[in-house]
Each structure stands twice: as structure tokens, then as C-alpha cells.
Amino acid sequence: MTSTDIVLKYWGCDGVDEPAINEQFTSRTITSIKQIITKAWIGPRGSGRYDMIIKLGRCSRRKALKGFSLENCLPDADSFDWVEVDVESCLIVVKLN
Numbered sequence: 001m002t003s004t005d006i007v008l009k010y011w012g013c014d015g016v017d018e019p020a021i022n023e024q025f026t027s028r029t030i031t032s033i034k035q036i037i038t039k040a041w042i043g044p045r046g047s048g049r050y051d052m053i054i055k056l057g058r059c060s061r062r063k064a065l066k067g068f069s070l071e072n073c074l075p076d077a078d079s080f081d082w083v084e085v086d087v088e089s090c091l092i093v094v095k096l097n
Helices: 003-009 027-032 058-066
Strands: 012-016 035-043 048-055 083-086 091-095
Antiparallel strands (some): 012 035
């Protein structure tokens, strides 16, 4: 079990901001940059504000380009190897399939 596993095991999430529909959502940006930047409220009480980078894998890029939900692109919930948390910088990185 890694430190991220231990941290996330006891954390909650009160929500994730919907990213602004802007230059992040052009086909060129989704295809080349392969990430979406937003904010999330997470932590032991679910109320800490973190910058969130959602890294898009092949499945999630295809769905984002078509305007579909990304929920089917979530990796295995039993493992936290697709989530990185930097508590000092208040940054969470999520890697989707």
C-alpha cells in the first residue's frame, strides 16, 4: 500500500467543478494536450480545494471528442495507481483509460 493509497482510503470528495467549455475542448487540444484542468473538493472532510488535472487516455479522448460521458473510462476502483495526490501543492492528477 502506497502513501497515496493510505491518504485516499480515508478521503472524500464533495465534487468536481465542471471544466469551462473553452479552448480545452477543441479537438486539437484534446488530441494533442490530452488533459483537462479543473478543481475538486477533496480531503479527509471532502472540503479541501485542489487543482485537478484529468489525463485522458485513448478511451477517454475518443469519448471527450464525441461529447460523451467519461465515467466508463475510469480505471479499476480497487487500485489507486491511476490517482496521484500532492497534498503540499493541493494538486490531484487522475489518469483515465
